[in-house]
Every structure is written in C-alpha cells, then in structure tokens.
Amino acid sequence: MNNQKDRETIESGHRRSNGEDSFKNLSGFKIKALYGPEDISHLNPETDLGLPGEYPFTRGIHKTMYRERPWTIRQLGSLDSPSRANERIRQLLKMGATGISLCLDMPTIMGKDSDDPLAEGEVGSCGGVAIDSIEDMRNLMEGISLDEISINFVSNSQSAVLLAMFVAVAEERGVPLEKLTGTMQNDILKEYQAQKSYYFPPRPSMRLTMDTLSFCNKFLPRFNPISISGYHLASAGATPVQELAFTLANGFTYVEEGIRAGLSVDSFAPRLSFFFKAHNDFFENIAKFRAARRIWAKTMRERFGAKDRRSCILRMHAQTSGSSLTAHQAENNIIRVTTQALSAVLGGTQSLHTNAFDEAVSIPTARSEKLALRTQQIIAGESGVINTIDPLAGSYYVEALTDQMETECYKYFNEIENLGGVISAIEKGYYARIIADSAFRYQEKIEKGKRTVVGLNEFFEEEEIDIQLREADPGFEDEKVSGLTDFKKNRDHALVKACLNDIRDVSQGSDNIMPALIKAVKSCVTLGEIIGVMKEVFGEYREDYIY
Secondary structure, three states, rough: OHHHHHHHHHHHHHHHHHOOOOOEOOOOEEEEEEEOHHHOOOOOOHHHOOOOOOOOOOOOOOOOOHHHHEEEEEOOOOOOOOOHHHHHHHHHHHHHOOEEEOOOOOOHHHOOOOHHHHHHHOOOOOOEEEEEEEEHHHHHHOOOOOOOOEEOOOOOOOHHHHHHHHHHHHHHHOOHHHOOOOEEEOOOOHHHHHHHHOOOOHHHHHHHHHHHHHHHHHHHOOOOOOEOOHOOOOOOOOOOOHHHHHHHHHHHHHHHHHHHHOOOOOHHHHHHHEEEOOOOOOHHHHHHHHHHHHHHHHHHHHOOOOOOOOHHHOEEEEOOOHHOOOOOOOOOHHHHHHHHHHHHOOOOOOOOOOOOOOOOOOEHHHHHHHHHHHHHHHHHHHHOOOOOOOOOOOOOOHHHHHHHHHHHHHHHHHHHHHHHHHHHHHHHOOOHHHHHHHHHHHHHHHHOOOOEEEEOEEEEOOOOOOOOOOOOOOHHHHHHHHHHHHHHHHOOHHHHHHHHHHHHHHHHHHOOOOOHHHHHHHOOOHHHHHHHHHHHHHHHHOHHHOO
C-alpha cells in the first residue's frame, strides 16, 4: 500500500476499536493516530522554532541547556518549626539538592500569628513552617548562605512582609542586598483564581505586589520578586491549556502593572519567573512548556516592545503533580513522579521539584523525600537525556501539539480581554466557573472509567494502607505560642505602635510600603499585626457565589 492508504488504514482501525472520543489528552485535544510533515508544514523554522538559546526560545532558553549546567534540583524544606525546617534544609543540601522551596503553615498563609485564636490546632500544619516574626526568619536561615542558596518562598498574600523579614535578616548579617538570591512566589492573581488564600481586594493586593516588584528592581537585582504560578491553577482543576493560558495572561498583567508603575519593561521583566505543573500526559507537558516560551517571547517583543533578550526569556520551575498521586497503592506514585519529572526535563525546565510518593497520605518521610530527590539525580546522571539539547525537536507530534497549545491559548486570551482583562475577569467570576467545570469533568471521567488511574479505577486491589506517617511535633504549637508571647512581652511597645501607625499611613497613601515593613519587622512587629492594620485600610475580600 502507498503511504496515504497506510495512514487511512491506521486511522480507520483506530476509530473502529476505540470510538471517536478516545485518545484525548488532558486538555481535551483529540490525538491523531499518526502525525506527519503536513501537520507542521505551516510552521516557520526560524520564527516558530529557532535554535536553543535564541528567539523565540521554543527549543530552550540556553544554547547548551543541561550539557553545561543541570536544572536546579529543588526540594521542599519546610516542617513546623523554623529550627526543624532549618535542619531539613541542611539535610537536603547535604544529599545533593541545589535549591530549596519553603511552604508555610496555615496560620501564616492566612496572615495570622500563632497565638491568634483562629490559629489553634493549625500551627505547623500542612507540612509548612510557622513564621510570625523576624526571630523565626533568623532561626529558619541560620547557617544558610543567603547569597548562594536559592530559596523559593511559597508565599503570596503575605509576601511583602516575608520579603521584609528576609531583607532584615540579610542586613543584620551584613549580606549586600544586591547579592541576595531566591524567589518570592508573590502571585496574587492566582489566589483569586484558584488557591483562595487572599486577604484584601484584588487591586490593593496588586499594589503590594507592585511595591515588592519595584523594591526588588531597585535593591535586589538577583532576586525573583514574582513566580507566576500555573501549578495551583492546575491543582484546582484547570486543564493544561487553561493552566498555560491563564498563567501567561497573569504574567502579561504583571508586566502591564509594572509599566504603569513607571518601570521600563527591560528593567524588571528579566526577573519574572514561572511555575508550572508536570501532570500525567507526558507529551502534553513537553508541548506546554515549549509553547509557553514561544508565546512569552513573541508577546514581550511584539506587544511590550522589549529590547533586552532576557525580557523575552521565560524561566520556569516545574513540579510534578501532587493532585495526581493516590493514597491507594501509593508506591505507584514513584512511577508517576518519574515520568512527570522526565517530561519536565525534556520540556526544558530550569528548576524541578519531585513529589514524594506518600504525599497523598502524609507529610513526606525522610525515606520518601530522599527517593524523590534521587529520582531527579538518576534522571540527570543516568538517563542520558542531558547529552543533547531539545531531543524531541522536529517530532511531528511534539511540534504539532506545541502549535495547537499556542493556538488554543490565544482563544483564552481573547476571552479574558473581552471581559476587560484579568482583574475584571476575576471580579466577574470567569476563572471560578471555568476551573470548577474542568475539575468536575476530569473527576467525572475518572469515576466513569473514561480516564485510567492505575490502582484506583483499574487494576484495583483491596489493601491496607501501610505507610509510615510523618506527623508534626505535637508539642510544637504550645511551645510556639509560649515563645511568641515572650517575644511580644519583651519588645519596645511604643516603637511597635509607631511602626504600625507608619504602615497604616503608607497603606493609605501611594508610597512604596517596603521600607515601612522592613523597619517594622526589625522592631519586632509580627506578621499578624501588620496584616491586621492593612485589613483596616484595604478591607477584606469576599468572593461572590458562582451559580
């Protein structure tokens, strides 16, 4: 048979055996049985692909990629008390991690001090670290080189306060601010869209984000002030293409706001970074990352007039999918994490976090977190994927899927623009509706057996869950509250009051809030006290019900 007849035979066999709705990826794209030159004939090799390290960066942001330097192996270093988290960070670095992420406990996420009545029973929860004051930041960073180790603070509504504490500790140690490295997630838009740990209405929150951006732009040139996060959108239920479109739209909004604040695009855009999820569909992840770089590069150059090539480079951190992990047959998660991690590497990520296999059940144990770390090290050292740059380039399937990702993204961009932009779309409930609908449809497919989850809806076996649990120290909360009580008792109360009044005045005006926050945390004002004053000025946000 000739090639055309061969292809028709393949396609018809596919339709007979699987039906028209089979073989779709997580974004709902129908996947053909066979891809060929005609699927990518419209792509321009120079303007759509280019070379690694060259515009539009589809093939990677560095000319040599991992041949010269591997991605940052970033693992989670937070656990209840700042001192225990510090020990965990040191241990991870000793085992070979090259970057650390720090999550916060629930009271800190919600802007409450550990002694707040609403924090009772939650201090040190969720595998996060409790940060009330500069003393906690000192203990957390004890013995860690702030100008050498890249710390990623998974912090959002409270980011300005935590940045102030981080800067204050650096100044105490005599570390020049221009040498500080790290990242503050500080992506307030996705809080309203997905994660929901906001305090203030969107516009005052955006003001705080821009204050941190402007401050870092002036004083912390090596620090990433915003990590624009698609991971949480995906965890809330967004499909991969929705994750990509919504995340990039948020990024463009931060660029617009930075320019509106009086900054030139090339002064701050090179320090913006991104955070994406690596879910279960191997090739879809790769296409998503490649499309992300291309869309960002083209938009920064064509829409925002960026001249510095670094402004057109999308730098990303990726994390394997916590929401894909199952408590049942949990060791299956080792395979899921490995394939997800490999897709992130082949997609060209700059930094990677691999989830521990037991995270659906427990805070990772010492054994499981070591295995997660070793997963990255084996991929880097044994798989051979770092030997050549962008090895999947030219694949008819990968290039066609990358192109489809890009095309579908622009449809979402148009919808958001028609609603008046990202903030207006938030206020109109657009994201809540779209993401909730996608989450429902995904779960429905699992429950109806239309999407396979091994060990859950296929190859299921009755079993007792036999996993060692890692619990937070049961005595930590009482100890933390007692220590905070002493901390508050022994400070200069008149100075604390004066600092809070300064924060109130600055919040009511338009000056950058960071200097007032740095002065306050140095004067022993706590996170909860600062957020409380801001709430008095900005008010608190309540999301409308979506029907």
